[in-house]
Amino acid sequence: MPAIHGLATLRRNLKRDLPASFVVFLVALPLCMGISIASGVPPERGLITGIVGGILVGLIAGAPLQVSGPAAGLAVIVFEFVRAHGLETLGPVLVLAGALQLVAGFLRIGGWFRAISPAVVHGMLAGIGVLIVLGQLHVLTDALPHPSGLDNLVAIPAAFFNFVSGEGNRAGAVAVGLITIAAMIGWERVRPARLKMLPGALIGVLAGTLAAVLAGLDVKRVEVPDAILSSLALPTPEAWGRLAEPAILVMALTIAAVASAESLLSAAAVDRMHDGPRTRYDRELGAQGVGNLVCGLIGGLPMTGVIVRSSANVQAGAVSRASTVLHGTWILAFLVALPWVLTLVPTAALAGILVVTGWRLVGPGHALHLRKRYGWLTAGIWLATLVTVVATDLLTGVLTGLGLSLLQSLPALARGRLRIEHAAAPETAGVPELRLSGGATFLQLPGLTEALERTPEGGEVRLATRDLSAIDHTCLEVIGDWASRRAASGTRIAVVGGSGAPHDRLAAVVAAPAH
Template structure:
């Protein structure tokens, strides 16, 4: 995709270039140009303040803002993300300048940009998003606290110190030696920043940061001895080439890696957040890193700060109505114009005003929502440790400590296992093992198993998704010891990892699919013939009876089904599966062809009367299915032997209605179903009509709102359709069954 195409939205009419040009111009003038001015007004004071906080030349912040807007804006993978100097790198840059000097830091920025391009070309951009969000949130909070501790000294008329600990311990002395003018200016800026959200909406169209800095600057003009920003000429005069390090290359390499990783992660996370704010093109993450890396190379070569995608300016860009990259590029050009033509105005800004601005921005990185989220998710310890690490060691060490703790907590959560052993009322003991059962669980496992008295019968319920050989051997050895003392050990294996499978192969983590397949899987994979039922019962006792027992506790004396469910005897229809119901929910009657005889057979009538009068079911359902053998016989008028021929005479009304052109058949044909399936659907509708004429059914419908419904199970697609008296329809996730009859 070309840069020109990136700057213009897709034209509404692609028939000619002339027809697209007015739309491009309209988008630029109505949306991108106004948005670029708003972003420029927000970015200007932030760029100056970040340069001051980093200890870099003031012009370096402006250079980075220009290059971030133009270069990253044109080449990056996010259409609406705004890039420039970021508060998230302030601490790292300040440390680099203190250790290596400014010109070597510019070399480090260039090298970090090269590394970012390599990240993008190797297509590993999405891997940067694998950092635990709690660590990123805590990193930003730590940076914010560090910035605030630095700038509070500047606001009070002093200078910041090299470490957060010194900034904290020296604060009482700085308060005693505060400079009133600087403190007043900084306090006004903070007050305006915090209070700007309460002004009328029309005024809030002007960025609060700009208003705060202007207010502080105007106030400072009437105060003596207020320290101001010093610029030596225009931004072009501040341009300079980087210097190579004179030694200590290992420390330089570590700083390069630190800046590259932080800039990449912050840019990608910001791009993800921006994507959630608009409905335009999504971010190309690899391209974004290439664009960010290119911008950092250029910024470092000419003496600018490192660049990242920044969420504050990006959110402002989206909120101001930007549609294309043109807004981001134009905001960089406005900063360049301001830096060249209005240098004298910049030099009137007090350092205390920028300090107040940075204190507010820094504290805004510490979000209560992130703390609440960490508390809810059990990650508060990771958050606190990471914040303290970033503040009192350095950013890289703090993040590494946080990631290490997050990984350790993740490992503990994944491999931990819950083991309990307790006696049952009947004298047996029950051992419950839940989770991932590994060698790490052996102390807890052996401790709980030791509670079981020798010689008693034990049920071991295992809801285990991973079972290694060490845990298997411990359980097996305990089992042999228990059985040698006269006890019996029965295993109820509900999880996907099984004792019998462990000795034969390396341990693997099982998934819920295996358990589902075992419950629903056909017998063709087990023993055939008469032994299939016996084997199935044994498997049920071994794996599922213990689970079903709790659902039957309230049903052992009586039943209270919701529905009378009439369906075919076909072995492929499992009513509780296709209706997502359980024991006690359905009063099920099955016969060949799911028929309701009008006369000559009382089997369905007897069951229906009991369900309506004694059980007071709330719905009556007739369910047919595809590829029905009974409907095939009726449709082809095939000769059938024995009682089947007599029984299928009850389906003749269905055949006559089908041949006469029933509306359900027409609807099924339109949906692409064959004639036998059409007949099956008509059969459901005819049985609904028969039920509708039943006096007991009609009385229940009138007196207590009984629902009579029809279903059709399409075996090929595993979908269940609703059949009414005049059509067929899908049942979505939110629809119930329609009252028919």
């Protein structure tokens, strides 16, 4: 009987997971190639990561509806590393980064990544978005991007002059890129409901490719080997020998930290989109480690859980990990059966997709949200992180943001450590009550998260703030997300027993939780 029931459940799920997997495949295909180009590596590298992220990570992930693959957020890091140290060194770096993620998952520190300030995370992504846009503006003209964001910015006037003067066939490449951008954005705004499964990125690439083919434009196109999977290869002994170099070790640590943070924050966002199983953060962290380790061994790009593909998965109706696994299977089938189709795609079309993707990563709306909800100081952390990422590098930018977040939390830390108490039922007439006292900062976030998740669903839950002396925006964001999910399940959250700024800020967040 259990076997029959399980088979029936699988069939019922496949009715939704099968079409959802095809939608994710259509979203992932152009993004995998585009991110590869932005990373300065052949497009098949990103497609390999998409396959591993779909099939392998999809089978073992702690976030069943999250889709993993190459991420735009790591493209800038990889580009600079490959330029400085060579593509052959990337494999051992990914193996080490994946091993670090595996150890972190085993040590159960996945929840700590949720303690990173939203201002730092969004500032980091915004900085990466700026770098992607600055680099891909040059690819739009069939030119090569420069090593750094500032170099790309300074070179824009010269690129514009070359375009106006008609050097090469830059006008054709720019036309393809602009057609791609217009088609992508236009389709997303006007697409009929019956064709909602066709993503804007795919339509944009198809439009740009069709324009280049019909007009006979002499523009750069994607280059792929005849047997695309023949590029799979283990790292050489010489590449393994470079693991002892300080720059290589720093790169591995950077990829492990950034990929972990992006994956787990993406998983938290995906949890807010559906009512299915919640993310098991340590398992998800370990699964990402396995994926990066395997990608390092076979020649892929670094991977993370990706919010764009994950949200497409949820919106397309996926209900289990089968959708993620199937989308990786479709990428593999496409590479085996139709690799020649990729050679028709202009690189300017992929650059157009990434210009839009990069701008959306910048997301100025995040800064407005932070200012309105948490004040100018928090918005300033976002801006400082963004500017430092663009002006220096990603690691320096993130450390700057974390340092500013710590300074912002010092007054709260001076008020004493956060204490959390689950009130006994008789004291609250049978209503569960979570009593918060002391200063609530991101340093106590794992304990706060665990306490919130232990509260029952349905009925009423009280947050008692009588002795809460301070609370930072990271804790407010987590409580707001929790309140939003609990409200969706029919739970009433009441903030009681306090007064003053911490009580008022918490009450406002619970009354209007973040979406």
